[in-house]
Amino acid sequence: MTDLEDLWESYPTSEPPIPELLREGRRQARARRRHRVLRPLLAGVTAAALAGAFLVGTRAGTDADDDATLAAPDLRTSAFRADLHPATSCADLLSSYRARGRAAVTAYGWGFVSSAPLSARSFTIPARGNQSMGYLGDLSLNTQDSSRTGTNVQEVDVDEPDQVKTDGSRVVRVDRRTLSVYDTSGDTIRLTAQLTLPRMLNGEILLAGDTVVAIGADTRAPASGRSSVPPGSRVQTVSLADPSEPTIVSDVAYSAAITSVRQHGSVVRLVLTAAAPTLDFVYPHGKVTRSEALAHNRELVRSTTLSDWMPTYDDGDGPLPLLDCDDVATPPAGLALGTVSVVGFDAEAPNDRATIGVAGQTSIAYESADHLYLVDSPGWGGWGSCWCVPAAARTEGAAWRSTIFQLDLDGTRAIHVATGHVDGTIADRWSVDEADDVLRVAVTRDEALAAMPGTVARDRTRRVLPRSSSVVTMRADGDRLVESGRLDGLGVDETLTAARWTDDLAILSTARATDPLYTVDLSDPDRPRLLGALKIPGFTSYLHPIGDGLLLAVGEAGAFTGGGRAGAQVGLFDISDLTDVQQVDVSSLRRRTWPVAGADPRAFTWLRDRDTALTTFTTNRGTMVLGVYRVTGTTLTGELRNLPVTDPSRVRTFELADGRVVLMAGSTLEFLDL
Amino acid sequence: MEYAAFVAERWSSLVRAAVFLGAASHEAEDVAQATLLLCYRKWDRVRAADDREAYVYRMLLNVLRSDRRSAWWRHRSRHPVSEALPDAAVADAAEATALADAVHRAMLSLSKEQREVVVLRYFVQLSEAQTAAALGIRPGTVKSRLSRSLARLSVDQHLVDLDLTGGTT
Numbered sequence: 001m002t003d004l005e006d007l008w009e010s011y012p013t014s015e016p017p018i019p020e021l022l023r024e025g026r027r028q029a030r031a032r033r034r035h036r037v038l039r040p041l042l043a044g045v046t047a048a049a050l051a052g053a054f055l056v057g058t059r060a061g062t063d064a065d066d067d068a069t070l071a072a073p074d075l076r077t078s079a080f081r082a083d084l085h086p087a088t089s090c091a092d093l094l095s096s097y098r099a100r101g102r103a104a105v106t107a108y109g110w111g112f113v114s115s116a117p118l119s120a121r122s123f124t125i126p127a128r129g130n131q132s133m134g135y136l137g138d139l140s141l142n143t144q145d146s147s148r149t150g151t152n153v154q155e156v157d158v159d160e161p162d163q164v165k166t167d168g169s170r171v172v173r174v175d176r177r178t179l180s181v182y183d184t185s186g187d188t189i190r191l192t193a194q195l196t197l198p199r200m201l202n203g204e205i206l207l208a209g210d211t212v213v214a215i216g217a218d219t220r221a222p223a224s225g226r227s228s229v230p231p232g233s234r235v236q237t238v239s240l241a242d243p244s245e246p247t248i249v250s251d252v253a254y255s256a257a258i259t260s261v262r263q264h265g266s267v268v269r270l271v272l273t274a275a276a277p278t279l280d281f282v283y284p285h286g287k288v289t290r291s292e293a294l295a296h297n298r299e300l301v302r303s304t305t306l307s308d309w310m311p312t313y314d315d316g317d318g319p320l321p322l323l324d325c326d327d328v329a330t331p332p333a334g335l336a337l338g339t340v341s342v343v344g345f346d347a348e349a350p351n352d353r354a355t356i357g358v359a360g361q362t363s364i365a366y367e368s369a370d371h372l373y374l375v376d377s378p379g380w381g382g383w384g385s386c387w388c389v390p391a392a393a394r395t396e397g398a399a400w401r402s403t404i405f406q407l408d409l410d411g412t413r414a415i416h417v418a419t420g421h422v423d424g425t426i427a428d429r430w431s432v433d434e435a436d437d438v439l440r441v442a443v444t445r446d447e448a449l450a451a452m453p454g455t456v457a458r459d460r461t462r463r464v465l466p467r468s469s470s471v472v473t474m475r476a477d478g479d480r481l482v483e484s485g486r487l488d489g490l491g492v493d494e495t496l497t498a499a500r501w502t503d504d505l506a507i508l509s510t511a512r513a514t515d516p517l518y519t520v521d522l523s524d525p526d527r528p529r530l531l532g533a534l535k536i537p538g539f540t541s542y543l544h545p546i547g548d549g550l551l552l553a554v555g556e557a558g559a560f561t562g563g564g565r566a567g568a569q570v571g572l573f574d575i576s577d578l579t580d581v582q583q584v585d586v587s588s589l590r591r592r593t594w595p596v597a598g599a600d601p602r603a604f605t606w607l608r609d610r611d612t613a614l615t616t617f618t619t620n621r622g623t624m625v626l627g628v629y630r631v632t633g634t635t636l637t638g639e640l641r642n643l644p645v646t647d648p649s650r651v652r653t654f655e656l657a658d659g660r661v662v663l664m665a666g667s668t669l670e671f672l673d674l
Numbered sequence: 675m676e677y678a679a680f681v682a683e684r685w686s687s688l689v690r691a692a693v694f695l696g697a698a699s700h701e702a703e704d705v706a707q708a709t710l711l712l713c714y715r716k717w718d719r720v721r722a723a724d725d726r727e728a729y730v731y732r733m734l735l736n737v738l739r740s741d742r743r744s745a746w747w748r749h750r751s752r753h754p755v756s757e758a759l760p761d762a763a764v765a766d767a768a769e770a771t772a773l774a775d776a777v778h779r780a781m782l783s784l785s786k787e788q789r790e791v792v793v794l795r796y797f798v799q800l801s802e803a804q805t806a807a808a809l810g811i812r813p814g815t816v817k818s819r820l821s822r823s824l825a826r827l828s829v830d831q832h833l834v835d836l837d838l839t840g841g842t843t
Contacts, residue, residue, distance in 0.1 A: 003780065004777070004780055004781075004797075004827065005797075007773055007776060007777050007780070008690055008694070008797050010773065011689070011690050011693060011770065011773050011774075011777075012769060012770050012773075013685065013686040013689040013690065013703070014703065015685075016681050016682045016685035016686075017685075017707065018678045018681050018682060020707075021681060021707060021710050021711060021714065022677070022678070022714075024707075024711060025711055025714035025715065028711065028715070029715070265739050266739055267739070346739070348786065349786075349787070354810060410732070410736070411732065411735065411736050411739070411810065412810065413810060
């Protein structure tokens with residue numbers, strides 16, 4: 001060891017760069033607090049934006065005046081703060097599950113609404129139905145690029161799983177249960193190796209160096225206890241260290257469904273959600289009276305055990321509890337029954353898991369560079385949302401309130417730091433965004449829906465207000481996430497269809513017959529301000545900033561009017577003056593075509609160096625087309641190419657490091673001629 | 675100011691730890707800077723953490739592991755602030771490169787986990803508990819990993835003819 005010790009002692013280091021660190025630290029703190037005027041924002045502040053990309057998130061707590069700080073984390077104790085308290089014992093946890101279950105169970109079981117767990121639906125991320133919020137990345141980056149593995153993602157530095165990934169030269173793809181590795185160095189794309197991923201369904205992958213992490217549904221979900229719908233997922237880690245022979249190095253089954261998978265560097269984080277167990281409930285019929293049924297169902301809940309509620313993992317040695325009882329917190333009132341688990345691991349050490357859980361269900365997970373937000377939002381059957389949460393399992397008063405948990409990310413670990421509530425529903429993860437430690441959410445309040453049966457809203461005499469949306473900003477104040485500003489009255493009686501956030505700006509699209517595109521100034525997070533609203537026919541389901549003050553909007557020409565007869569369209573917007581947004585060009589498809597990007601942003605690729613967007617559409621004949629859109633100045637030129645596939649989820653485009661573009665269509669991969 | 679003292683006290687250990695954990699000599703100071711900038715941002719937490727040593731080395735590991743480091747570099751390379759950072763840092767660049775190479779070759783026989791334990795516990799001389807906290811593993815694991823790693827290093831032939839000029843071994 002002496003040699004190494006000598007090396008340690010003799011390794012030369014410079015003087016500590018204290019003044020430089022202080023200057024840079026203060027500059028970055030200022031940049032995070034900046035209240036920029038809006039116009040220069042779009043003109044090119046790349047450096048500040050990159051600093052933001054690197055450092056978005058946690059408070060720079062150096063200046064005393066800036067210190068509205070979180071509770072100081074203690075490295076060794078609980079992963080929970082704020083109003084989440086870890087169970088003191090397994091008995092304590094079980095009695096909490098039982099008590100909340102008893103309060104929620106009815107003579108019909110968990111309620112009228114099916115309690116089929118989330119996992120009964122397919123795993124695809126995110127399970128968002130037909131339509132959903134579009135999203136924008138960081139507009140101040142000028143243009144939104146794909147992730148470094150070629151996927152169009154929500155946060156540039158936070159990668160998301162997809163069927164195909166590239167490291168710039170090598171391409172890895174999962175198709176059904178086959179993992180294929182391709183070499184793209186030649187004139188054609190060459191298959192170099194294949195591997196079957198056993199016991200996995202609907203797999204998607206992440207790529208971290210030479211390691212592929214595949215995530216999918218488990219085909220061999222163990223039928224645990226009385227659960228009739230075993231929700232299971234499977235995570236396999238494949239080493240590509242020997243490119244000709246990929247090998248599975250880790251294979252773990254989880255007994256819960258995956259709601260979110262994100263990758264920061266080499267750290268992979270899963271959010272798993274388990275619904276309340278499916279018990280052998282009875283309901284009033286024949287000679288079974290209502291009270292007998294209720295008594296029977298309550299007795300079933302009373303006799304549940306922890307294994308009914310708590311997820312397990314199995315890395316080959318049989319199922320083991322995924323969570324320690326004292327790593328599970330009892331949530332505040334209002335959360336649906338179930339268990340959400342946050343599992344972090346390094347792609348290189350997949351069996352070294354950091355886990356925490358909350359004894360309730362959350363439906364949305366959003367990950368910024370520094371934080372994970374778990375959101376419980378009441379479903380209202382709108383676009384993309386589902387009735388997956390038994391309405392009756394919610395407690396009164398909480399029916400139309402969303403709960404947000406903020407968790408700090410530290411390597412593989414997640415630590416709960418604050419909790420907040422907001423009235424109204426949050427559609428999905430695209431409605432949530434964080435910048436400069438301020439959380440911004442787009443919420444919709446719908447009093448008419450709140451009065452629907454099964455939702456516990458009792459006050460029928462109240463005047464029914466039309467649906468409208470708001471932008472709400474929230475900050476952590478100690479262990480609470482509190483509202484600091486709001487802008488109400490967006491899209492009265494209209495549906496929120498797309499949202500995109502930048503540091504200082506929100507662009508929201510709502511739709512009924514026309515598509516108002518709202519721009520909201522967030523430069524003072526405490527006072528969101530409406531800048532402009534542009535009404536154009538149709539509606540937008542996906543928004544993508546392309547730099548130079550331009551924005552591409554993918555949507556449909558006539559919304560909710562022609563019984564689906566309208567066609568898809570791509571619009572080019574000039575947003576350089578946010579108070580006066582203009583549609584400068586539009587390219588329309590024939591009638592009865594629909595954009596895929598609204599439901600799945602991974603169907604959109606912006607090729608910055610070619611000023612070209614690629615995105616797919618489905619048609620009423622069940623066919624698919626690829627749209628190639630070139631932007632020249634303020635002109636948009638569209639070209640359509642037929643694709644030999646029918647399944648929108650099996651078409652992707654991405655760029656290699658050398659600038660060539662790959663089209664994945666069905667089972668083939670080929671270079672795209674542009 | 676407290677932060678300045680904090681930096682002065684830890685700077686050389688952080689740079690060395692970065693090298694020993696696998697950073698190239700030209701990266702090591704950037705990694706240390708990125709780590710200390712994170713500490714600046716989260717200063718209230720660093721201050722309040724009941725173990726600052728564990729906290730700062732956890733940050734260092736995070737920076738090393740994370741892609742954010744490259745984001746930080748991209749930022750630096752485009753932004754004039756990089757010029758504000760001292761060129762003196764690379765004064766004896768050649769020697770640093772040779773030494774770093776020697777370190778990396780010597781540590782080659784260790785796994786990433788073993789390397790982390792050896793660096794934090796043996797070289798930085800954190801306590802067992804601090805090492806465990808920084809790495810998020812149990813103190814018992816620190817102990818067993820360390821003894822295995824040290825045994826490994828002591829039998830490693832690379833150590834016998836370590837060539838500090840970076841030549842052949």
